[in-house]
Amino acid sequence: MRKDTCFRLNGAERGVARCSADNAFAVQKPAAVPESASEHDGTFSAAIPPVTPELTYTYDGTFEGWLCCVGESYESKEIPGRIVAVQDNAIIHNDRIEEESLFYSKKIVTLQEKAERVRNGIAAKIGIGFLYLLERSFCTCRPDREEEMLLFTHKGFRYGMRIMNLRQDPVIRNIHKGLRDLGREIDKWYGFIRFSDMQGILVAVIGAKNNVLPFLASHFTDRFHNERFMIYDENHKMALVYRPGRCAVIPMERFAMGDICEEEKLYRRLWKNYYDAIEIKPRHNETCRRTLMPKRYWDYLTEMTMGSS
Numbered sequence: 494m495r496k497d498t499c500f501r502l503n504g505a506e507r508g509v510a511r512c513s514a515d516n517a518f519a520v521q522k523p524a525a526v527p528e529s530a531s532e533h534d535g536t537f538s539a540a541i542p543p544v545t546p547e548l549t550y551t552y553d554g555t556f557e558g559w560l561c562c563v564g565e566s567y568e569s570k571e572i573p574g575r576i577v578a579v580q581d582n583a584i585i586h587n588d589r590i591e592e593e594s595l596f597y598s599k600k601i602v603t604l605q606e607k608a609e610r611v612r613n614g615i616a617a618k619i620g621i622g623f624l625y626l627l628e629r630s631f632c633t634c635r636p637d638r639e640e641e642m643l644l645f646t647h648k649g650f651r652y653g654m655r656i657m658n659l660r661q662d663p664v665i666r667n668i669h670k671g672l673r674d675l676g677r678e679i680d681k682w683y684g685f686i687r688f689s690d691m692q693g694i695l696v697a698v699i700g701a702k703n704n705v706l707p708f709l710a711s712h713f714t715d716r717f718h719n720e721r722f723m724i725y726d727e728n729h730k731m732a733l734v735y736r737p738g739r740c741a742v743i744p745m746e747r748f749a750m751g752d753i754c755e756e757e758k759l760y761r762r763l764w765k766n767y768y769d770a771i772e773i774k775p776r777h778n779e780t781c782r783r784t785l786m787p788k789r790y791w792d793y794l795t796e797m798t799m800g801s802s
């Protein structure tokens with residue numbers, strides 16, 4: 494499963510740096526776009542270059558690396574057909590390891606200065622809200638999300654935030670769908686994470702489709718600010734770790750629960766008994782339960798994995 498490096502979600506809130514005026518990401522006050530303007534009447538900026546299907550960008554799988562892909566696309570006036578992550582000399586595309594492409598590939602080196610320049614340009618010319626959408630989109634599990642995000646960014650520079658209303662555009666529609674699915678999964682995990690006490694540390698294991706850990710951080714740190722806890726995502730091989738005053742999302746190749754103490758076993762039985770007792774048996778509706786609590790979450794729920802006591 495693909496392992497994406499976590500990025501700082503508050504990076505868009507930093508001050509916008511001054512950029513060169515002759516650069517595609519120069520900080521300039523965007524001109525007002527008339528409502529009656531069309532794509533071909535010359536009102537907007539330079540035309541979006543065509544997609545080159547045989548061209549592939551390879552990068553390191555981080556959000557900063559993807560920002561460098563955006564910078565390269567503008568500098569070279571090209572849009573690649575694919576953008577794929579390379580980890581340990583293996584090409585990861587759509588969460589699958591692929592053989593090296595027969596087509597022309599261009600390796601994009603991650604440069605923090607370049608990534609910051611692109612980040613500041615997007616925030617200044619389109620808006621911090623647009624940058625926030627990109628950061629969230631990068632955490633979705635949609636196939637080809639990097640290519641869609643690049644086209645989304647080109648359209649954003651051309652049309653501004655108005656593109657969010659162009660739901661008939663396939664790229665915008667896919668971005669909306671990915672963000673909607675991400676939001677729904679985040680909301681589900683708010684309620685479905687089950688912690689176990691392991692020698693004074695609260696530990697939970699989840700199996701998320703999207704990279705949800707960065708978005709779960711504030712929810713659980715606010716509620717358990719005096720505790721030490723860890724949430725491990727076994728699909729993305731990442732862990733959200735917290736101790737009072739410090740929180741981070743780190744890569745973790747594997748994790749296994751150790752032996753639990755008798756007190757933890759007791760609390761698990763009590764929770765299971767409560768879950769069984771609160772149900773009104775004559776009104777049991779299995780279809781409704783699977784709708785509100787999809788079955789793919791059951792492997793991580795104490796009340797669904799323990800036998801009846």
